[in-house]
Amino acid sequence: MKLAKTIQLDVSDNHIFEHPANPQEWAIAGTFSFVDSDPDNWSRKHKFAFQSAWLDLKSYGNSTFVQVTEIPIKEYEFIINSLAKHLVEKYNAPSLEDAKQASKQEIDDMAALCNHPQGTLLSIERSLVENGIKERTRVIKPTKERSKAKVWNISQDE
Numbered sequence: 206m207k208l209a210k211t212i213q214l215d216v217s218d219n220h221i222f223e224h225p226a227n228p229q230e231w232a233i234a235g236t237f238s239f240v241d242s243d244p245d246n247w248s249r250k251h252k253f254a255f256q257s258a259w260l261d262l263k264s265y266g267n268s269t270f271v272q273v274t275e276i277p278i279k280e281y282e283f284i285i286n287s288l289a290k291h292l293v294e295k296y297n298a299p300s301l302e303d304a305k306q307a308s309k310q311e312i313d314d315m316a317a318l319c320n321h322p323q324g325t326l327l328s329i330e331r332s333l334v335e336n337g338i339k340e341r342t343r344v345i346k347p348t349k350e351r352s353k354a355k356v357w358n359i360s361q362d363e
Contacts, residue, residue, distance in 0.1 A: 206281060207319040209271035209327060211261045218269055222258060223250040226266035231284050233315040234329060235260025236338055244333060255331055262288055273325040285309050318342055
């Protein structure tokens with residue numbers, strides 16, 4: 206099974222989000238975290254998170270990009286339970302069992318988005334529309350050229 210982990214291509218997430226995600230955390234879309242709040246009361250950073258961020262499943266921080274990778278079944282089960290507890294504690298889910306069903310659905314929805322080769326990057330765009338929230342996912346597939354690209358050059362100081 207594939208799922209996505211947060212990735213930081215640069216330090217910008219640390220400046221644009223109220224609570225940036227740590228790299229290499231399992232992630233989901235997390236759109237539910239915006240549903241029961243008033244957009245008129247969102248800070249600029251919260252608006253930016255709404256527009257373009259994934260939600261990590263450890264610190265519940267935001268990340269601009271995630272990367273598709275394999276998830277071991279034990280970790281899959283762990284994050285379902287972890288998200289369920291979070292839904293009960295932060296979002297007042299009616300019961301842990303209901304929260305587990307909801308968290309499994311959220312994670313399975315994310316797994317469906319991750320039906321791409323390992324290493325694929327995903328970004329998300331959200332907007333408010335008349336009847337709710339519209340989401341669009343952008344897929345950046347790895348290529349042989351990208352995987353062999355020289356990122357830096359080491360030279361001696363003179």
